[in-house]
Amino acid sequence: MKVIVCKDYEEMSWQALEIIKQELLKRPDSLVSFPGGDTPLGTIKKFVSAVNCGDIKIDRAKFVSLDEWVGLGKEVYGSCQYFLNESLFKPLKYSFAETFIINGAADDIEQEREAHEKFVEKYGPIAVSLLGIGLNGHIGFNEDGVDFSLNTHITPLSEKTKEVMGKYFNTEHKLTHGITLGINQIMEANVVIVIANGSHKAQIVREALQGEVTNRVPASILQNHPNCYFVLDQTAASNL
């Protein structure tokens, strides 16, 4: 595990972009996966600028979304799909060769799960998996207690996730489940990048990096990944 401590959010976003860029330079036809949430916005903005000015080429690359709230479609502010459309796909001047964005409002969510898994099987393993980390140590919706051997799956949201989800959207949505790339697929990725900023992440970042490897802190499994970066701002790294 490589830990990169950055002076602030801006530098964290640059560092993450640089790793993504190097991977795409080496493997221009590879599969990349980005999350939703607050943390990746800076990295994604920089990614869009780099693509739009020709620094990064995506015409042969494939994109798969990391996760989604079951029940939320692309029109719902706060859904991962809404976030990716607004921050990534709309401002991009070029298109990925193929994309799979999970539709949390699919009539048949099991079929959606299968299609996501098949997409990763077809174009994977993932070359770059960009991740945020939740306050319970979740990555994607791999919640505490997750089975590390799972691929794409549908899972009940943890109490912690339910507590914080109000920051993304109106809690009028009665959400109970998430759909997510599994730990097995994340562990198969060539490069994993976890980005975290803010003092509220300091405790869980310490547990993930320096605590025991346990499914009570799902991100701790990344200690066993051969090519994983934790890119942190100073405050998220302050307990290390």
Ligand code: F6R
């Ligand atoms: C979002 C996701 C989650 C978030 C995590 C951190 O697609 O997969 O695991 O990355 O909850 O969220 P933020 O970045 O909002 O602090």
